Amino acid sequence: MKGREPLFHPCTPQGFLELLSRSGISIKGKHAVVVGRSNIVGLPVSLLLLKADATVTIVHSHTRDPDRIIREADIIVAAAGQANMIKGDWIKPGAAVIDVGNNFVDDPSRTSGYRIVGDVDFQEASKVAGWLTLVPGGVGPMTFTMLLKNTLDAAKNKVLQ
Numbered sequence: 001m002k003g004r005e006p007l008f009h010p011c012t013p014q015g016f017l018e019l020l021s022r023s024g025i026s027i028k029g030k031h032a033v034v035v036g037r038s039n040i041v042g043l044p045v046s047l048l049l050l051k052a053d054a055t056v057t058i059v060h061s062h063t064r065d066p067d068r069i070i071r072e073a074d075i076i077v078a079a080a081g082q083a084n085m086i087k088g089d090w091i092k093p094g095a096a097v098i099d100v101g102n103n104f105v106d107d108p109s110r111t112s113g114y115r116i117v118g119d120v121d122f123q124e125a126s127k128v129a130g131w132l133t134l135v136p137g138g139v140g141p142m143t144f145t146m147l148l149k150n151t152l153d154a155a156k157n158k159v160l161q
């Protein structure tokens, strides 16, 4: 809510903000495009980016020409749950790309029979993006880290009451 600091931030959005800040990526004044508007990722991410003074565009399943909109972004947050949806030519050279997607795709070469990929085509995006999170090994572990941080903060608040 404007002007109010929540007691806890949602884990995934907070995790990706942590990734950005520790990587020295500024948000203020940047054009951020968030792909997805769910209550647990897209929407809270968009509000946190807005609070950090980004100009935010939200892409969803009814958005026309999503590639044209995403191509204008300085910061892309992919949270659509669509495997490899965002291609290299959808990304402005040098843009920061945060891939929240965790999609299970068949992979007969693996004993498990599947592998996890993000919403961004990593092979193509890695040639264009200035900064790109891994899947697995990116936002996911940050989500758990923020969950642990929220738990610790809750315990501290209890003790200090």
Ligand SMILES: NC(=O)C1=CN([C@@H]2O[C@H](COP(=O)(O)OP(=O)(O)OC[C@H]3O[C@@H](n4cnc5c(N)ncnc54)[C@H](OP(=O)(O)O)[C@@H]3O)[C@@H](O)[C@H]2O)C=CC1
Binding pocket: 012, 035, 036, 037, 038, 039, 040, 041, 042, 059, 060, 061, 062, 063, 066, 079, 080, 081, 082, 085, 100, 101, 102, 103, 139, 140, 141, 143
């Ligand atoms: N790494 C992590 O910590 C986390 C990862 N995830 C992953 O993030 C992804 C998204 O999760 P979640 O938000 O719960 O998913 P939801 O399915 O709840 O929301 C998906 C959103 O993406 C939009 N969307 C779907 N397809 C398209 C498309 N082709 N073009 C544009 N927008 C599209 C939907 O639009 P519409 O609103 O119109 O339906 C919806 O807003 C999943 O892969 C999930 O596994 C989720 C939470 C944490």
Ligand SMILES: Nc1nc(=O)c2c([nH]1)NC[C@@H]1CN(c3ccc(C(=O)N[C@@H](CCC(=O)O)C(=O)O)cc3)C=[N+]21
Binding pocket: 011, 012, 040, 102, 116, 135, 136, 137, 138, 139, 140, 141, 143, 144
């Ligand atoms: N209120 C709410 N909050 C959530 O944060 C939430 C939710 N609901 N519903 C389900 C999604 C999904 N989600 C993931 C968290 C971590 C990984 C994760 O750590 N993935 C590993 C790969 C997983 C593996 O290797 O098995 C990674 O990206 O490195 C994935 C998915 C949180 N979610």
